[in-house]
Amino acid sequence: MTTYRVGFLGVGPRGLSQARAYMLHPRIEIAALCDVDPERLGAAAAEFGVERTYSDFRAMLDTEDLDIVNIPTRTDLHAPLTIGVLEHRAPKAVIVEKPMATSLTDADRMQELAEQNGTRLAIHHQMRTTPTFNVADRLISAGEIGPLTTIKIRGKGYYGGYDMLNIGTHMLNGTRRYAGNARSVLATCVTGGHPTTAADIVEGSYGFGLLAGEHISAIYEFDEGLTAFAEMHRRSQPDSGWVHVKIYGEDGAVCLYNSRELFIRRGRDEVVDDTPWEKYELADEDRYLHGHDYYDHAGGDLWMAEETVRVLDEDREHECSGLEGRAVMEMMDGAWISHFSRSRVDFPLERGEHPLRQELAKAGLPEPDPERGKLRYADWLPGELARIEAAVS
Ligand SMILES: NC(=O)c1ccc[n+]([C@@H]2O[C@H](COP(=O)([O-])OP(=O)(O)OC[C@H]3O[C@@H](n4cnc5c(N)ncnc54)[C@H](O)[C@@H]3O)[C@@H](O)[C@H]2O)c1
Known part of the structure; x- marks a missing residue:
């Protein structure tokens, strides 16, 4: 079974929550972390035992062979960072926090670029998958x-x-x-x-x-x-x-x-x-996962x-x-x-x-x-x- 390599672009409170969940998933490896705040980056690297850290997401994309890029940043950065990732080196999936963007025209551009690159774009509306x-x-x-x-x-x-x-x-x-x-x-x-x-x-x-x-x-x-x-x-x-x-x-x-x-x-x-x-x-089969x-x-x-793992396995749209x-x-x-x-x-x-x-x-x-x-x-x-x-x- 494939293990998917994830890179985080931002390790603030939301990034940490998402990463803690990924650590529990048997088919996800947190391969690299990126943050412009060195203190946060160092603390997250220590918590998750990740050696490969970056302050520039383009360097992370160029060096690491990532399947999934997670973007758990402040809302006004969702569109510029998603667009930046998709224009530079598009991974198989980009998971960006909610709300998707601060304008519909930005959301259109994010979706359009994802489609052009064959990337599965998903918005972190996790409740819908529970x-x-x-x-x-x-x-x-x-x-x-x-x-x-x-x-x-x-x-x-x-x-x-x-x-x-x-x-x-x-x-x-x-x-x-x-x-x-x-x-x-x-x-x-x-x-x-x-x-x-x-x-x-x-x-x-x-x-x-x-x-x-x-x-x-x-x-x-x-x-x-x-x-x-x-x-x-x-x-x-x-x-x-x-x-x-x-x-x-x-x-x-x-x-x-x-x-x-x-x-x-x-x-x-x-x-x-x-x-x-x-x-x-x-029922237990609904309640327990891995x-x-x-x-x-x-x-x-x-x-x-x-x-997200199933989306990549089955090559289909994400529920979110x-x-x-x-x-x-x-x-x-x-x-x-x-x-x-x-x-x-x-x-x-x-x-x-x-x-x-x-x-x-x-x-x-x-x-x-x-x-x-x-x-x-x-x-x-x-x-x-x-x-x-x-x-x-
Ligand atoms: N899905 C949920 O249930 C849920 C819950 C709470 C918050 N959120 C969403 O999470 C987002 C806020 O998350 P937060 O509070 O962790 O934000 P935050 O600003 O505290 O953390 C974001 C991190 O990204 C880093 N960053 C910013 N620009 C960067 C860049 N260019 N390169 C690398 N790193 C960069 C920052 O230094 C920071 O450490 C909001 O969009 C909010 O709506 C979602």
């Missing part, structure tokens, strides 16, 4: 909850625009697994208690790019005739316990709770909501690695392909376009400038302060709340 998502799919296909009616998704309770780009991207990607392609969206955004205006478009935290809306509510309509309701609302305390994908059928529902556990409700969604949710126990228990590794990175990642970006941009145009928006979207940049231009407003994009969320939020308070008082 046992809970797989078992939910099986229960639905077996008719356990009857014909599907609706899907409800919720983020973690971060600031709405950030919640959508950070957590909503996973959840929207999840809806696509069960409902297929979205054909339209109708959305509304609220900031500081009023409908979000162009003056509320801000630079998101930590490289997420432009965003808007303290609270975002969106209705997606799918090709299969299903509807999904998405709630990305800022809560006083963000919590993983808010996060879910709930899939309703005529005879019951399944809930991917906190994206880690699976619940089922057997019974109709009556006016009086009295049918209890039961935890669905995973001897590792899902509940000990419920972040899902090991299952994502397994999917670049095409899917790009479609998720359209679903997120579409919510903003719908809010600002006060209308339903059909997919695919027309290409052009980022929709929020277009709104700034229409309103004659300057670009928001890019310095804010360097802050992590915890340092970013207080400034944004102060801005909102000043704007409403």
